[in-house]
Amino acid sequence: MTPRTDQPGAKRVTRRRAETRQRLLDAALDVFADNGFGRSTVEQVCERGGYTRGAFYSNFASLDEMFLAMWEQRSRQLVEDFTAAADRVAAAGAAAQADDMLAAVTTQMADAVPVDDRWYRVNAEFTAHALRTPSLKKALAAREQAITAALVQVVRRLLAAGGRRILGDPADLGRALVAVHDGTSVQCLVEPDDARVWDLRRDLFVRVLTSYSEPVEGDRE
Incomplete structure (x- = not known):
């Protein structure tokens, strides 16, 4: 069953997902600035942000x-x-x-x-x-x-x-x-x-x- 968005648990998941997405974006800016966009990889972004490739691809294609x-x-x-x-x-x-x-x-x-x-x-x-x-x-x-x-x-x-x-x-x-x-x-x-x-x-x-x-x-x- 899909949880209702007004349930407390659903709100926590949404907040956690938003935090994960923001941390990945912050990490990406550091990686892109340090290495150059063309030389940056998903793995480098994940390592800098402390997340797995799964976390990355659940937020960005x-x-x-x-x-x-x-x-x-x-x-x-x-x-x-x-x-x-x-x-x-x-x-x-x-x-x-x-x-x-x-x-x-x-x-x-x-x-x-x-x-x-x-x-x-x-x-x-x-x-x-x-x-x-x-x-x-x-x-x-x-x-x-x-x-x-x-x-x-x-x-x-x-x-x-x-x-x-x-x-x-x-x-x-x-x-x-x-x-x-x-x-x-x-x-x-x-x-x-x-x-x-x-x-x-x-x-x-x-x-x-x-x-x-x-x-x-x-x-x-």
Whole structure:
């Protein structure tokens, strides 16, 4: 008989399974970052996490599926962090002037989308792998579009609070912001102690936001 999900025993199993899945994901990030995605194995992930192959395959069909699950988890957290930061800016009335609001938006974007050395390496390696695999390439593109659209919605609210609105297709703004993040991340990781590189990163975000938005005439959105 299949246990009912509202029974205490079923809740414990569900919690245990979630914990196992999370520990495997945490272990995988360490393994991927240390060894490189292409040189990592299921056995290495299981050894790092302290689980058997059976535990792995009861949660993931492959390392590819595991990475996509890891990517989605990080993406959800990014949206949550960015949304919370945006709420703080709006609640504080971060700026009476549009230029101040753009600076505030940029600061929140930079803080909520950090430059992470380990994640950048893992993500870059998986992206290269996905480019050689049509099905993965398509799946990754769909996920990128979804996360970018979610972030753009938050940016839209912040711009509106500063009396501006997105100019043209919001997707174009999203792609431009992603391009700035990806490009400047490499520079920041290569020269982490050069303040000019970090200042340039923020300046480019402001320039993109300015170029892809316009002042609202009359009432704000």
